[in-house]
Structures are given as C-alpha cells and as structure tokens.
Amino acid sequence: MAKAPTVYDVADHAGVSIATVSRVLRQPDAVRPETRARVLESVRDLGYVPSGSARGLAGRRTGVLGLFLPGHDSLEVPDVTDASGSLPILTSAIPLIDDRETLASPPSTGFYFDEVLRGAEVEAWRHGFALMVAAGRGPSRDAMINDIAGRVDGLAVIAQTVPADMLAHVSRRIPVVVLADSRPDDSVDHVGVDNAGGMRALTRQIVTAHDVGSLVYVSGPADSPDEADRHAGLEAGLLDGRFAGSRRIITGTFGRERGREVGEHLVDTNTVPDAVICANDQTALGVLDVFASRGVDVPGRVLVTGFDGIEAGRFSIPRLTTVRQPMAELGRAAVRTIVARLADASLPPQRVTLPVQILLRESAPPTP
Template sequence: MSEKTPTVYDVAAHAGVSIATVSRVLRRPDDVREATRAKVLASVRELGYLPSASARGLAARRTGVIGIFFPGFDAAWEIPALSDAEDGLVRMVRDSDDQWGQRPPDLYFDAVLRGAELEAWRRGLVLMVGVGRGADPEAVVRDIAGRVDGLVVLARSVPDEVLSSIAHRIPVTLLAGPRRGDDFDHVSVANSEGMRALTQHLISTLGVSAPRYVGGPADSPDDVERYAGYCEALRLAGVDPATVPPLRAEFRREIARELAQQLLAEGTLPRALICANDQMALGILDVLNRAGIAVPGEVIVTGFDGIDAGRASVPPLTTVFQPMETLGREAVRMMADRLDAPESEPVSKRLPVTVLLRGSSEG
C-alpha cells in the first residue's frame, strides 16, 4: 500500500505553526519571518509535500493563476523548424550583419511577457500564457479563460463579443489601445503623443517637409494611435495628411524589406520613413544598407518600441521607447487589484514614452 500523501495539515503540525502560516510561506514567503519560513520549508522538504492547486482553488475560490493571451509571437515566421540531425556539437561560422534571419528576437511580446512574469512572481501568482494560431483565436482564449482567475488580452486581438462573454465569469484587462465604451481595465502607452513628438522633430528640427509613415495592420489599436499622432504633427506644420498616404508593412520585418526594395526599384524613396514599430524600421535598414543608401544622409529611418536590436543596428535606430516590461507588470498589477476588489470602478492607465534620438536620424 502506498504511503499517505502529506497535506497542508501535516506540514503545519510538523512545523508547529498554523495552516495559514504554511499558506503564507508557500504563496507570499516575503511576508513571513525568516526563521518561521525556514522551519516551514524544512517540514515541506522532509514530508515531501506538494501544494494542491485544485484544493487551494476550492478553498479560496481561486486558482492563483492569471492568464495572458497574445495573438502570435514576434517574428514567428522567422522561427526555424527543429531538426533531429546531429552533425556535431560545435560549429564555427563567420558572423556578419548580412545574415538577416539570425538576429535574436528580443522583441515587444518578449518584453511584455517578461514584465508580466516578474510581477506575477512578486505577487505569488502563476502566469499561464496562451498564443493564438490560425485565423480564429476564440478556442484558445476560451480554453485559457476556463483555467485562470483573470485574463490579460492584447486589445483587438479577440472579438468584443467573446471578451464580453468571458468577462461575465472572470475579470479582463486589456493591453494597448484606448477605452471603447467597455468596462475592462486598460493599460497602454502614450502612442499618439510619442509619435507626434518624433514627427515634429523631423519636420521642425531636421527640416523634413513631408516624412512618410510606414504602418502596421490598419486595425491595430497601437497603429491607429501612432498614425493619429503623425497626422497631428503634419497638420501643425501645415501639411495635409491626405497628400502623404501611409505605407503598410504589417509590423513585420520581412514585409518592410519588400517595401523598401519596391521603393528603391521605383525610385520613390522619401527623405524620411517613420515606422510604427522597430521591426519594420530594421527591415528597411537591412535593404538600404545593402543597397549603399546613406542613412541618415539620404534617407532618415525611425521606429517605435525601443527593442534592443535597434540600439545595435547600423546606424543605431532612432525610436520611441515604450516601457514594455512595465506594461506587462502593470497589467498583472491591475489584474491582482481587480481580483481583490472586483466591484471597484474600471481603471485606465497610460504609461509615458521616451523619444531616443540616434544615428538613423541625427547623423
């Protein structure tokens, strides 16, 4: 007959503390005195105790798990397939800037997720990540929503009616984008203000009369706000935005390369390309550098996000840095607060951004 599985009651008796103290040690160890924490953890190890998520959830009506849903991964189209081939444990290659597909993907979703993980860990919560695949993310969203206490979702990545249905059962926090008549908590960044400031700098300080905007998907809430900031800067300079129609590259580096190659072939490269994210700006730099086009001497290129790859590009990329890690942390903080006070009023928070002037615009 197998030995009896130890319970939280056994740990409390073994350590000579209350069940509540054992729970605090396992959920919020920093809230417990070091000596008590050490005694409880020694009992946990000696007894071989493992916390039961299902039992804990039944007792507290919570699982201690928060979900976060992204519609996809940054640069997912560039991720190579795994191989079973074993052709040696060491390879030697000559590294060069010409190898477009070999840059590390330290990108927007990575930074947001890192922040969410940090804040969940700090609060003694577990983070469950769901990533959409295919044209319909509803099945993934509903599946993860059935397993968690609350759900963080990128704005406009899930149909409104699906989110409304989920919100009847668990709280929902939206990342990015303005409030649109909903009752969700929102956390976003100063997209329009940041893009307006950058565009005004190019026009007023650098003398670019009509910079061209390179946008992502037209229905992206981030892109909508950034394009609005760009248009506002044009109007303030006396330029009608309708005379400078936007270009589109879907927030993707390889599509931006194709766009840049098309502009080169047509001879229609503008004096400045203001990109709605860094990935597109880096794709354009790839092509201009290979074609021998001087940046910023002949063409100015700017981005938005502030990913690490922009600092290491040639030349370093002028961009609007958004606090992506803080965005993830704030989303989890909002969710934790909502779980503690479910009847409180909806909250919206906009985080500040920083325009980083670098070599791709400043020479």
C-alpha cells in the same frame, strides 16, 4: 505509497500556523525572511505540494492567473525592452534620450511577447499567483479561451486576439484585462502605452531638429489599434512642428519584409525623401536593409525612425532611432489590474496608460 504530506504537516514541522504556511506559498514577501526560510525548508523536507483543487474549493480561487497570446503563426512582432514607470504622462514630458553612446550587449532572441510574459510572471509571483500562458487562433481559439478561463482567477489578453463577444462572455465569470488596445470596451479593464504621445514627440523632433522638406510615413495595418494611435500622433507632431513640406503615406504591415519592399520602391522610383518615419521597428529595419544594400546614406541622405524599442534596433547599422515601449511593465500592470479587480469587483473600468521614451540614435541623431 506513503500518504502525501498536508499543510498541517508543514505547519507542525516548521512550528508555525497554517495561515503562515499559506502566506509563504502565496505571498512570500509578506513573511519575515527567517520564517519564510524555515517554512520553505519544511516544504522541501516533507515533499509537500499544495493542492490546487483543495485551495480552489476552500477559497473559490485557483491561485492562478492567465495570459492569452496570439497563435505562433502570427508572431512576426517586435521584441522590446523594459522601461521604468507606470503613470500616464503628457506628450511634452516624454524624454528625448541621446542613446548613441549606449554600450552594446548581445541581442536577445525573444519576441515582443517575451517581455510582456516576463513582467507578468514577476508580478504574479509578487502577489502569490502562478501564471498560466496559452496561445491559439482560428477554430481552436474559442475553445481554448473557455478552457483557460475555467482554470484561472483572472485573464489578460493581447488586443485583437479574442473577439469582443468572447471577451464579454469571459468577463462575466472572471476579471479580464486587455493589453495594447486604443479602442477599449467599457466592460473590461485596459492597459496600454502612450502610442500617440510617443509618435507625436518623435515626429516633432524630426521635423524641427532637421531640415526635412519631404517625408514618408510607412503605416501599420489599417485594423491595428496601435497604428490608429501612432498615425494620429504623426499628424499631431507634424502640426506641432509646422511642417510645410511634402509627405506621403505608404501602407505597411508591421513586418520587415514590407519595409524592404517600401525601401526598394523608394530607391527604384528615385523618390527617397528626407525622412522615413515607420510605424514600428521591424518596418524601419527592412527600410534600412535596402538603403544599406543600395548605397543610400543614412542619416546623411535620409533619416529613418521606428517605434517599439526592439533589441535589433540597437545593433542595426546605423542604429535605429525609435520610441521605446515598456513592455515588461505592461505585463506587470496587467497583473496588478487583475489583482485590484479581484480585491474589489465594484471598481469602475480601469484605463492604465504607460509612458514611453524617445531613443535618439544614429539613424536620426540629435542635432548639436
């Protein structure tokens, strides 16, 4: 077997320094296009593969970041689309977008985490890192977390997928950022979206722009950080809109089947309100399923709204009014936060809040 080519061979073949080869492989945007092309051509011609172990020994870095997701049997969660921007914004600044005329395109088949993963991959590449993705729960979760933590320079985890004591343990070894958690632990960095502000703006829009005298809120599970913030936003929005009608809270699970159960209950008991505000899109789509099959006119008889901005909401009948989260940007912000922590471990804990958008569609359209 021929001797494997080294970084020295690539540098000599391309007529550049070893440092330039390293930059091309780790931070390609930092190298002039013509130089980058020449180095990559040499890499291909020689069949060079960087040695992760050698790189780790030389720089005490692996060149890899980690993303830990829930186990596959807990993935009944929404697929969401990207949105631009990464700065915190006030509730009053959240845009209300008339989305009724948006051209349709085939829906994607991915889950909520697909967008987070795509954003994290893109940002990791921009900073010269590879991305390692793992999923697990139950007895295997702790062992998997320990294993991935030993293979990466920093780790992003979805809220509630890893116990707090395990996060504290891992964060003593590598930077850790928690995604979508409204109750942050001060020892690690956090990246989330403006759940409370989004629900507040949406609720205020519903109760002030429409003649709403009765309202049902279908919540998420009680232990969800997202639910806590969204419920708080609902209450603030009702207060903003000086809502004086009747309201009920029905406990949900963030699942479409639970939305169907709620819809059936409302129809069977003849208690369909003027508006059903759901804590997420999957629940709202379940409610719409039942209303469509039972002949309940939406939005003529009742308004229905969700939260997340999943693709399916663009193709429901009627199309779903919702709050869109910037999930791809969530993944990108998580990677940027880890990179900043790697550059300066003395930074105080970071709290990044990403903005949302209100998409007004046919299930609760804007008033003339």
